[in-house]
Amino acid sequence: MALSRLSSRSNTFLKPAITALPSSIRRHVSTDSSPITIETAVPFTSHLCESPSRSVETSSEEILAFFRDMARMRRMEIAADSLYKAKLIRGFCHLYDGQEALAVGMEAAITRKDAIITSYRDHCTFIGRGGKLVDAFSELMGRKTGCSHGKGGSMHFYKKDASFYGGHGIVGAQIPLGCGLAFAQKYNKDEAVTFALYGDGAANQGQLFEALNISALWDLPAILVCENNHYGMGTATWRSAKSPAYFKRGDYVPGLKVDGMDALAVKQACKFAKEHALKNGPIILEMDTYRYHGHSMSDPGSTYRTRDEISGVRQVRDPIERVRKLLLSHDIATEKELKDMEKEIRKEVDDAVAQAKESPVPDASELFTNMYVKDCGVESFGADRKELKVTLP
């Protein structure tokens, strides 16, 4: 988990996750890790399997961490929005705000040995896997200090040491990759699982079903997670899928439909899925979620849906508000504490943006590095080079 930048103010009493709270109004209950059980608002719907229980075991520490992480992700995406409009981020930028509950809920249920692979809407998943804000912003702005050294861009975030495999531009292609990761986990007897995330648009790709067939056939620990935000770019699900019940489309593969705006429900579902996948092979999770921004920064997001719909979801189902209400109702934190937390996170994000803005761009020589491992001894030349130089390894 990314630590608060204000750790200099931390007290030794508090665990590192809660360093942002000023000591004067620290309460003992907010450091509590004793279990709280909370019911999810919406029940799970299942296909070919039993639903997990609606009662989720959590703790105040965890809920507070949810709040903090989601607020950080939200701020990051909003900052990315302004950076894009300031033309510091170019190309495609797909924002995840509204869907943060998925990233944090999943992280709470799994370990860093479990692999996650997703498509291009990957900024928050990267942060959830332990990526640093400054790495994310540097990569978005194409700087050398970015997580892919500036060569990947928004759609190609990776973090190998945290088993985050990206970051893929062609939707659907990451699903066979994800099943390959699951295959490797089975081959190496890792006792870990792979979460392959895709959207409702990509759910119609043939390679999904091909990969699902193989995973089911070979009992791979693959969990396919459909982030159903109801729009595949501009096409609503009812216009693109004959059967929009994505969790049932596995046919012979069990599925579970989850309220993706509820971080606790996501956590419960992922925990359940992990247990299932390790024993019984693949399972499909459909996360019912929503994105506030358009498909990408070039899409206003309002030509295919009404502003009322967007603001309606924001009022009723916003994941951060839901967690905020939980925190307040369970007396884990006060209104003011949460506001302060958000202010600090805002500052944290602004600092990261400032730091990233000052990072250098990659050198020209970087154009040809990482083409091949050990770069083969072969060099590429631009159009004006007449000399030929080939060194064989």
Add this chain to the structure above:
Amino acid sequence: MSAILLQGAGAGAATALSPFNSIDPSKLVVPSRSSLSVRSKRYVVAGSDSKSFGSSLIVRRSEPLIPNAVSAKADTAASSTSSKPGHELLLFEALQEGLEEEMDRDPHVCVMGEDVGHYGGSYKVTKGLADKFGDLRVLDTPICENAFTGMGIGAAMTGLRPVIEGMNMGFLLLAFNQISNNCGMLHYTSGGQFTIPVVIRGPGGVGRQLGAEHSQRLESYFQSIPGIQMVACSTPYNAKGLMKAAIRSENPVILFEHVLLYNLKETIPDEEYICNLEEAEMVRPGEHITILTYSRMRYHVMQAAKTLVNKGYDPEVIDIRSLKPFDLYTIGNSVKKTHRVLIVEECMRTGGIGASLTAAINENFHDYLDAPVMCLSSQDVPTPYAGTLEEWTVVQPAQIVTAVEQLCQ
């Protein structure tokens, strides 16, 4: 009935997949099986209905090649100067041997493809491996090239070393997205975090009346993909060597085999060896003209070379082997010596390996050329089924001879 081009010392063994010609091996036994020196290859050609085709195109009856038309590589470890006698095998067996040795050596190597396991591989390259290594290491996949190529690449991201077989290279068109975007580019877009040590292999090229969709030359489609390496094997010796080198390489390698070359017989060394992935092979040193070729066309070139030698020419034949990147070092040295280049390839004229090679040579060695680079390629047509027409789509030895004579005027 087509002219049957069989290559193999005395062995008329049928290929595993020959729906059109059920060849009875006994009919094709060549008398002198036993006289096999270390690096010679017997070249048996049986033609039926030869007279119905244009006489200039069709190959003659069985005549063994002059052994020293194929020169031994002096610098390769123990290829022809090994103290041990070596062992004789067919090209598909050489591939299998290479694969098996690598699987023994490194438990991360696994094979996946259609019918590679229990069936033994459609061209018998993976025969016996499933029994030896089990189902988890030799995986029979369903028919979903896109998905299993993607799976192989995903597994490679974690450190496994899959060898992905396309039953025919043409089927890999279905996996083009995975090969181009994920296989070729992930090392770059992840800033070097992930390596993709896959080997993608399979037979391609124009076979014996296999039809248009099963006679494709994918090297021309894949050659632009950044981040991959492509090699083409042509003899049992380099097949085994390239297979081993490809598996050991940290980069994604596409190994192109040829449907008609699987039954080539050769004696290869007993001891372990690998071939350099980026190096071209000097098949026959010469002075007058450089002929660059690869895969099956090597044999057409060597056949033409015989005729050319008899006519007094001295061609230098190089099997380029490495299709991406080109071994411009060897090629360049040859061009600097002979000043004339002929490229003989099986790709189509438009956008093939020959087209790229022509551009590369012109760009880099323009000052050394006495004549324009000539490139003989297949016609820009889908490969027809009829045997006569199929013969006309690929380059034949007589055309090579004519081209050399033209260039050397």
